[in-house]
Amino acid sequence: MLWLDLGNTRLKYWLTDDIGQIVAHDAKQHLQSPAELLMGLTDRFERYAPDFIGISSVLGAAINTRVAETLSRLDIPFEFVHVDANHALLSSRYDANQLGVDRWLQMLGAVDKKKRQCVIGCGTAVTIDLIDHAEHLGGYIFPNIYLQREALFSGTKQISISNGTFDSIDQGIHTQDAVHRGILLSIVGAVNEIHRRHPNFELIMTGGDASIIAQHISRPVHLRDNLLLGGLARYFEHRRQPVDE
Ligand SMILES: Nc1ncnc2c1ncn2[C@@H]1O[C@H](COP(=O)(O)OP(=O)(O)OP(=O)(O)O)[C@@H](O)[C@H]1O
Numbered sequence: 001m002l003w004l005d006l007g008n009t010r011l012k013y014w015l016t017d018d019i020g021q022i023v024a025h026d027a028k029q030h031l032q033s034p035a036e037l038l039m040g041l042t043d044r045f046e047r048y049a050p051d052f053i054g055i056s057s058v059l060g061a062a063i064n065t066r067v068a069e070t071l072s073r074l075d076i077p078f079e080f081v082h083v084d085a086n087h088a089l090l091s092s093r094y095d096a097n098q099l100g101v102d103r104w105l106q107m108l109g110a111v112d113k114k115k116r117q118c119v120i121g122c123g124t125a126v127t128i129d130l131i132d133h134a135e136h137l138g139g140y141i142f143p144n145i146y147l148q149r150e151a152l153f154s155g156t157k158q159i160s161i162s163n164g165t166f167d168s169i170d171q172g173i174h175t176q177d178a179v180h181r182g183i184l185l186s187i188v189g190a191v192n193e194i195h196r197r198h199p200n201f202e203l204i205m206t207g208g209d210a211s212i213i214a215q216h217i218s219r220p221v222h223l224r225d226n227l228l229l230g231g232l233a234r235y236f237e238h239r240r241q242p243v244d245e
C-alpha cells in the first residue's frame with residue numbers, strides 16, 4: 001500500500017508491505033505545488049506497484065483535484081480520507097466539515113476506547129485534541145514555534161530574530177533568548193495547563209517538533225512517530241473488514 005500525507009508544508013509518503021511494515025518513506029517540501037511534486041514521484045510510485053493509495057490532505061479542494069488528476073495516470077485505485085464524526089472507532093463533537101483530516105487521522109491512530117487521551121500534533125501548526133473513551137471532545141490550534149517567530153519578526157520593529165534554537169523555557173536576558181524561550185513556553189505552558197485541567201488524560205505527542213516540546217513537559221509524554229500513518233492504515237483496514245467494537 002502507498003500512503004500519502006499532503007500537509008501544509010510537506011508531502012510525506014510511506015510504502016508498506018502486506019504485514020504493514022514500512023519498506024520506503026520520504027518527506028519533501030512542496031512549496032505550494034504538491035501536484036507538480038507528485039508528478040515527479042510517479043515513476044517511483046509506479047515501480048513500487050502498490051495495489052492501493054490512501055491519502056490525507058489538508059490542502060483544499062482545488063489542490064486535491066490536481067493531485068487526483070496526477071494520480072489517475074498511475075492506474076492504481078486511490079482515495080482521499082474524509083473525516084467521519086460518527087466513525088465506529090472514534091466519534092467527534094467537532095464540526096466535521098472543519099476538522100483537519102490530519103488531526104482526525106492522528107487521533108484515529110492513537111485512539112483507545114479504554115482511555116482518556118490528549119493527542120498533540122507538532123507540525124506546521126501545533127494541535128491539541130482531547131479524547132474521552134473514543135469521543136473527541138474538541139481541541140486547540142496554535143502556530144508552531146517557527147510561525148510564532150515569523151509573526152514577531154514581521155510584526156515588530158526591534159525584533160529581527162530569524163534563527164536560533166528553542167532549547168529552554170527559563171527567562172531570557174537577551175532578545176534572542178527572550179523570543180525563543182517565550183515562544184517555547186507558550187506551547188509548553190499550554191500543554192502543562194491542559195494536563196492540569198485534564199489530569200487523567202494520557203499525553204501523546206507526534207510530529208517533527210514533538211521532542212523539542214516534550215522535554216519541557218512536567219508529565220510523562222508518549223512520543224509516537226507516524227501516528228497519521230497509523231490512522232490511515234486503521235481507516236482503510238476498518239473499512240475492509242468492519243469489526244463490531
Ligand atoms: N527534515 C525536516 N524537514 C523539515 N522539518 C523538519 C525536518 N525534521 C524535523 N523537522 C521539524 O518538523 C517540524 C514540522 O513537523 P512535521 O514534519 O510533523 O510537519 P510538516 O510536514 O512540516 O507540516 P505539515 O504536516 O503540516 O505539512 C518543523 O517545524 C521542523 O522543526
Ligand SMILES: CC(C)(CO)[C@@H](O)C(=O)NCCC(=O)O
Nearest residue numbers: 058098099100101102103125141
Ligand atoms: C490545524 C491544521 C493546520 C494542522 O495541520 C490542519 O488540521 C487544518 O488545516 N485544519 C483545519 C481547521 C481545523 O482543524 O479546525
Ligand SMILES: [K+]
Nearest residue numbers: 008058059060
Ligand atoms: K490558510
